[in-house]
Amino acid sequence: MKKIATEVWKEDLAEFREKTDAFYAGELDKSAYKGFSGGYGSYAQRGGNASMVRLRMAGGRLTKDKLKFVADSIAKHNIDRVHLTTCQTIQLHNLHPAAIYDIVESALDHGIVTRGGGGDFPRNVMVSPLSGVEKGEYFDVLPYAEAAGEYLLTFIKEQKMPRKLKVGFSNSPANQTHATFRDLGFVARPDGKFDVYSAGGLGNNPRMGLLVAEGVDPSKILYYICAMRDTFIAYGNYEQRNKARTRYMQETLGEEGYVKAYQEKLQAVFDAHDDLDLDISPAPVSKKGNGTTAQGKRVIPQKQEGLYAVEYHPLGGCPAPSKFAELYALIAPMEDVEIRLAPDETMYIIHLTGEEAQKVLAATEDGAQSLLETSVACIGASICQVGLRDSQQLLAEIVKQVRAAGIPDGALPQIHISGCTSSCGTHQIGEIGFHGGVKMIDKVATPAFTLHLNGSDAQGMERFGEPAGMILQDNIPAFLVEVGKAAAASGESYGDWKKAHGEQLQEIVERYLVK
Known part of the structure; x- marks a missing residue:
C-alpha cells in the first residue's frame, strides 16, 4: 500500500496560503474560499475574521507526540478555543493566517494530515x-x-x-x-x-x-x-x-x-488489483499492572489485567486549551499511556496503572459529573458559518439549570445538540436530541430547536429519533428539568422511566412544544 510522503503534502500548501491571503484581503468571497479551504481542513468562522483548523486523528488516537504538538501549538499561538468533534478530530479555533499556516505545515511533521479534513474528500476514519x-x-x-x-x-x-x-x-x-x-x-x-x-x-x-x-x-x-x-x-x-x-x-x-x-x-x-492485501498483526500491550488499583465511575478496567482507562468528558467537548499541556505533563513519564478521542466528544486516557489512574482522575475533575453532562454539542452558530443556533450556549444553560434543580445522575440521558440539520451534534441518535432552527412568533423569528426522541445507535437496535416538534430555545432547560424531576420521582433511570411512563413524557413534551 502506497503512502504519500510528508514533503508531497507540504507542496500543496503554497496554493492554500495564496487563497487564504486573498480571502483575508477581501479579494476572494466567502463561498469560493470555503469550497477551497475545506480541502485543507480549514474554514473561515462566522464573520470571516478568523478561521479554524481541523486536525485529523485517525481512529481518534492521540499519542504523546501528537498531544505535545497540540499543546505546543496552543501555547505558541495563544489559542483560546478548542473543540473535540464527533468525528474524533480536534478543532483549533479563532486562528489568524500566520497561525493557520504554521499549524497546518508543522502538523505534518507529527503525522497529522489536515488535508481532506473538510471538502469533498474522505474524512477522518x-x-x-x-x-x-x-x-x-x-x-x-x-x-x-x-x-x-x-x-x-x-x-x-x-x-x-x-x-x-x-x-x-x-x-x-x-x-x-x-x-x-x-x-x-x-x-x-x-x-x-x-x-x-x-x-x-x-x-x-x-x-x-x-x-x-x-x-x-x-x-x-x-x-x-x-x-x-x-x-x-x-x-x-x-x-x-x-x-x-x-x-x-x-x-x-x-x-x-x-x-x-x-x-x-x-x-x-x-x-x-492484487496489491491491496494487508498483513497486520496487532501488537499486544506490553505494559503490565503493578498491583495498584483504581475505582470510580470514570474508571474503566481494561482487558489487560491491572491496567485502566479513565474517562474525561469536557463540557460540550470544549476542554480548556491549557488542559492539553496539563495532560501531557502528567502522562509524559507514564509508560505507553496515550489518549483516545471518542465520537461523543469524550477523551479516554488508557494504559494506566491504578496509581496512574488516580492521578489522571484528579487532573480531570473539571469534566462531566453526570450522564447528562456528557451531552454532545457541535461548536455552534457563534463560530460555524452555516449554524443556525448556538448549541454550546444551550448546553451550558441546560447544565446550569439541571445542577441548580438538583436532578440526580441518571434521571436524564446524554442528549445530543446540533446547531442546524447537519447533525454534527448527532442529534438523530440520541434518546433526546435537538437541532437548531427558527420559529415565527407574532411575526418575529425566535430561536428554537426541533426535539427528537428515542434515537439509538446500538447495533441491532439502530433507529433515528422521531421529530416531536419545536421548543423555544429559552424553554429547553426548563423542559429537561421537568423531565428529570419526573424520572427522579419514580426512582428510575430516564430509560426505565420512559419505558414505563411514556404517556407522562409525552404530556410534558406537549406542554413545551410551540404550536
Whole structure:
C-alpha cells in the first residue's frame, strides 16, 4: 500500500496560503474560499475574521507526540478555543493566517494530515475509542482503521468524489462509530471478520446503511474501500450538492440496485488489483499492572489485567486549551499511556496503572459529573458559518439549570445538540436530541430547536429519533428539568422511566412544544 510522503503534502500548501491571503484581503468571497479551504481542513468562522483548523486523528488516537504538538501549538499561538468533534478530530479555533499556516505545515511533521479534513474528500476514519483495550470487544479493529486512513488519504490526490466520504470501524455491538450507518462501515464479528455496511448517514435525509458484504477477512478491507470510492464516483450526484452523499444513491438506485452496483464495483476491484492485501498483526500491550488499583465511575478496567482507562468528558467537548499541556505533563513519564478521542466528544486516557489512574482522575475533575453532562454539542452558530443556533450556549444553560434543580445522575440521558440539520451534534441518535432552527412568533423569528426522541445507535437496535416538534430555545432547560424531576420521582433511570411512563413524557413534551 502506497503512502504519500510528508514533503508531497507540504507542496500543496503554497496554493492554500495564496487563497487564504486573498480571502483575508477581501479579494476572494466567502463561498469560493470555503469550497477551497475545506480541502485543507480549514474554514473561515462566522464573520470571516478568523478561521479554524481541523486536525485529523485517525481512529481518534492521540499519542504523546501528537498531544505535545497540540499543546505546543496552543501555547505558541495563544489559542483560546478548542473543540473535540464527533468525528474524533480536534478543532483549533479563532486562528489568524500566520497561525493557520504554521499549524497546518508543522502538523505534518507529527503525522497529522489536515488535508481532506473538510471538502469533498474522505474524512477522518473513525474507530471504537477503546479498541484494543476494551473488555468484551470482538477484536482490535484499530490497526485496520489506521491502514484504511492511510489508504483513503491517497484518494485526495486522485479523482474527485461528489462529496465527503466517512468510514467507520466498530469493535462491538455498542457501535459507537455508527458503522452500520456510515458511508462505509466495518462491523466486527465474533469470528474475527467484518460485516460491511454502506450508503448510510446522518443529517438531512438520514439513512441506515445497507449490508453489502458479510464475513470479510480483515486483510481485504482496502478492496472494499476502493469499491466504495468507485461506486460513489460512478453513481454519486455531481450536479446537486445537497444530494451528493452516498445515502442518496439508495434513492436513485434503490436498495437492491445499490447493493448490486457496489458488488459489481467490488468484483472489478478484485479483478484489477492484487496489491491491496494487508498483513497486520496487532501488537499486544506490553505494559503490565503493578498491583495498584483504581475505582470510580470514570474508571474503566481494561482487558489487560491491572491496567485502566479513565474517562474525561469536557463540557460540550470544549476542554480548556491549557488542559492539553496539563495532560501531557502528567502522562509524559507514564509508560505507553496515550489518549483516545471518542465520537461523543469524550477523551479516554488508557494504559494506566491504578496509581496512574488516580492521578489522571484528579487532573480531570473539571469534566462531566453526570450522564447528562456528557451531552454532545457541535461548536455552534457563534463560530460555524452555516449554524443556525448556538448549541454550546444551550448546553451550558441546560447544565446550569439541571445542577441548580438538583436532578440526580441518571434521571436524564446524554442528549445530543446540533446547531442546524447537519447533525454534527448527532442529534438523530440520541434518546433526546435537538437541532437548531427558527420559529415565527407574532411575526418575529425566535430561536428554537426541533426535539427528537428515542434515537439509538446500538447495533441491532439502530433507529433515528422521531421529530416531536419545536421548543423555544429559552424553554429547553426548563423542559429537561421537568423531565428529570419526573424520572427522579419514580426512582428510575430516564430509560426505565420512559419505558414505563411514556404517556407522562409525552404530556410534558406537549406542554413545551410551540404550536
